[in-house]
Structures are given as structure tokens and as C-alpha cells.
Amino acid sequence: MSTPGGEVVRRWVDAYTRGLPPETRAARRDEIDDDLWCQFEESLVLGRSARSLRVEVLLRLLLGLPADISWRLSQPGARSARGERNTSMSTRMVGALWVVAGATLVSAAIVVAVLGQVSSLGGLGVLVLAAGTVGAVAFVGAVLGLVWEFRGRLGRLSALGGGVAVLGMVLVVLDASPSWVLLPLGSAILVWDLARARAIPRALAIVLGASSIVMLVPLAGAMFGIIGTADTPAQVALAMPYLLSWIALGVSLLRAMPRDQAPLASA
């Protein structure tokens, strides 16, 4: 028996149960397997087409994704071996914003680097612009959310760094090219202060800070005319570690952090 769309569901179950005790994984997998089997049998009785069944299976999968993720995060296996982890929903939301910001801007940057300027891409260009806008808004929300979440233990330096980063992003959206410098500079200050306050893992702060410097190099080069501004693929390649570090920061916040590093506001 092979339920149309069933393989996708099984792969997803396999993915979100990874790391859980074998009996928990087997229980969830078998239950979903039985459900798929019953759904397939019912479709045969009702004479439904394979396409209609596939659509329903995929819809059931998609509509249940938030519940699957929430269920996974509530499982004991979602906690760190280092100890109990903070599971503040607001921290996770900030983490999700970092992931969205990083993922959308990475996608947009790759398309531009490979295919050329947005204006020459037609419909795809509109999508790239939309992704860029979503990424920019998510970044602003992520920075402000991070400062707000850890406000109990951060100094003025974080607020300054956050403000500079947000201003940098706003100016980037307004296409004020030299202000690209503000973005990595502000986020580096913010992350450095967050790490100092033990609000995020130190290794992550080092990666983010280093990638900010790597990103500043081509920007400074472009500003002083050492690197051509038209050399987009090279600039995108150097900016990639910085954008990917946003995703890493987001994943770290989504996974939640050890209780002793949790934001005071939600402790």
C-alpha cells in the first residue's frame, strides 16, 4: 500500500521525532501510518482519485505543522542534555523572526547574485523584492524583540547597537548604500553585549561578530572604490556568513536556552 503523499508525511514525522526516545518515535510513526492506511482504504471505498487523496493528505500535513512543532518542543527530548531549558514563547518568536529574516534575505541575495539585478528579473524580481521586504521587517522585529526580551540584563550598549542595526536596515531599504555599514556594525555591538550578559552562547556571538567583520570588508572596499559596486556575486558571497549567522541565532533561540541564560523578563 502506498498512500499518495504518504511518503512526505512519513519523512516529516521522521524529521520532527528525531532525537526522541525510540518508543516515542515508533508510537507517533505507527499512529500516523495507521491513519494514512485508513485514509487510503476509505478513498478506495469512496472511489476518490489519487490526486484528490494526495491533496487531502498534504493539507492535513500542512495544517498540522504548528501542532507537530509545538508537540515536539513539549517533549522531554527537546531539552538540552546540559539541563532544563527555557521555553518562553516570546523568545521562540524572536528566534523565528531571526530565521525568517536570514532565510528570506539569503534567498533574495542568491537570486540576485546568480540572475542579476532585480529590475531585469520580471515576475521573479517582484518575488525577490517581496522577500527582501519581509526579511527587512523580520530583522527589525528580531532586533527589537531581542533587546526587549533581554532588557533586564542589557546595558545601554545593546540599545545603541540595536538602534544602529535597525537604522541601518531602514536605510538599506531606502537604498542608501553607504549605510550598509551600520547594519553589521550595529548587530555586532548588540550581539557582543548579549554575549557579555550571557544572553546568547558566546560561540554564536563570535561567529556573528566575525561574519559582521567579513561583511564590512567588501562594504568598506566598495566605499573606498577598491571593490567595484557592480561585483555583486562577490559581495553576496562575503555577506552570506553574516546572513547565515542570523539563522543560527534564530535556531538557537528557537531551541531555547539553558535556564541560567533565560531572559529575566520571562524567568
Next chain:
Amino acid sequence: MRRKTGELVPLEISILDSALDLRRRGVVEAHGFLLAKEMRDARGARRLTAYGTLYKALERLERTGCLESRWEDPAIAASDSRPRRRFYRLTLVGEAALVRAKQASLEPSLGRAAAGARP
């Protein structure tokens, strides 16, 4: 929005309702798909409840004592050439919770009706 402890959400009420309906028809234990099918048919919907939503709710109902579950004998599943099945059974706690939830959902409308009937 955070729910109050012991409070049932509409999906959980539907699941318990379906389990009760099935029991009245002689089906004392039901697996996930059967409960989803019952809910779909009862509300005249076109689609079944999403996998994640359904099984998360079933797990919570079991954790709160509203349902009990057991895995069927693997030999039966093997003889039918299908995956093994988990059966859920409505408990007394679940029945009581269902009654309370239904009463609670009626109270606001009863209150409004009483207020409207006042001279």
C-alpha cells in the same frame, strides 16, 4: 492565548463527543482515524482534522485522564496486513469533563436568555 488548567478546547470536546457517540453505537474503543472521520461526518466537513492537531489533542486528552489508550496485538495488525493500531477509550473523567464543557458553553447563552426575559 493560554488556556485554563483542565479547560477543553473545541477540538477536544469534539473528540470526546465522537468517542461518546461511537460508544453509544457499541464501539467502545476507537483509533485516531475513526475519531477524525466521526468528527468530520458530525460537522458535515469536507476534510479530516490535520494529523498533528489530532494526535497532539489525543495525547493531551490521555495525559489529562479523559481518554485511555492501548496498542492492539501486533499479530492482529500483521494478519490484516496493516500498521499496528492504537485504540482510545473514553474514561469517566472524560465524560465528566465533556458534560462540564457543554454546560459551560451553554451558560453564556442561558445568561443572555435570562437577561432578555427580565422585565
